[in-house]
Amino acid sequence: MIRTLLAAAGVGLALVATACSSDTDDSSSSTWTTPGGAAETVDSSAFPALPAPLPATAPTTTCSYPASGTASRPVTPPPATDVAATGTAAVTMTTSQGPIGLTLDRAQSPCTVNSFVSLATQGYYNDTPCHRLSTSGLYILQCGDPSGTGTGGPGYGYDTEYPLTAYASGDPASTQPVVYPRGTIAMANTGRPGSNGSQFFLVYDDSPLPPQYTVFGTVxxxxxxxxxxxxxxxxxxxxxxxxxxxxxxxxxxxxxVG
Known part of the structure; x- marks a missing residue:
């Protein structure tokens, strides 16, 4: 069953945001999404900025990519050990509407960058539609599902990284909206722990979101x-x-990947 969660937040205005997720643990039947659907123009200046990322403590890290659901395309999960946790990766996307360049930040979100690069080099994202656009309150283009339905993933999942990792466990601020600035690339998820997969969204104007969506680079x-x-x-x-x-x-x- 798909459920809709409504939350209000803001300084001097009401921001109504919805998030969709599935009641089943099988991610193949879930909808990867971000909150959205605001019915009015949102003043992003009413929300705080993203927190500063924590500095990297080592040049490499270990990740976990447990199996989750059915892969939309055959794919091998990324390596989980000796994952680079410093530096950047340059990515070029050619699309039917023009080029989109990305700079991925391994220090911010190493396990996410590792997964994205692995999927890209395996051709997982080639010839796939961007299935969702939001132009009110939340300004994003969402891509990364080969099925084009918003339900597809790579057959594995992993945990959310920055900005969630910048908050102490249980900090109520980690559920309150912050500004995801124009030019951000971040991961969509189902709202459940470990539900990051292949779907990502590109922010083309400042958008307030709870810091529950991994930021891993810029556009x-x-x-x-x-x-x-x-x-x-x-x-x-x-x-x-x-x-x-x-x-x-x-x-x-x-x-x-350059």
Whole structure:
């Protein structure tokens, strides 16, 4: 069963955000999403900035990618030991609407970058649609599901990293919205622990979200121009979580890691 969670937050305004998740532990039947669907313009200045990331304590780390659901495409889980925890990775996405460049930050979220790079090098993201656009309150383009339904994943999951890791366990601030700034790339999840997979979202304007969605890099100016071109045509409003399919379809053609 899909359930909708409503939460209100804000300084001087009400932000209504929805999050969709599944009551089953099988991630193949879940909807990967982010909160959204605000019915009014949101003043992002009413929300705090993302917390500063914790400094890396070692050049490598160990990750965990347990099996979860059925893979939308055949894929091998990424290596889990000696994962680089410093430096960046340059990624180029060619899409049907133009190029999108990414700079991934291993120090912020090493296990996420490790997974994304692994999926990219295996061709998992090639010829896949971006299935969700939100243009009200939350300004994102969501991609990374080969099925194009919002339910697909790589057959494994892993834990949320930065910014959640910047908060002490149980800190109530970790559930309150902060600003995910324009140019951020972050992971979508189902709302359950360990439910990060392959779906990600690209933020093309400042958007308030609870810090429960892993930030792992930035989008190039050229990439933002591509996303804004798609966003200008709006979405079909078909998704209960907010937004819908882009009225101007956009498909990832190739993803290469430099």
């Amino acid at each position: 190039s100016d050229e990439g933002l121009a591509t996303i804004e071109k798609v966003a200008a045509a709006g979405d079909d409003g078909s998704m209960a979580a907010g937004g819908g399919k882009p009225n101007t379809p956009i498909r990832i053609e190739t993803v290469t």
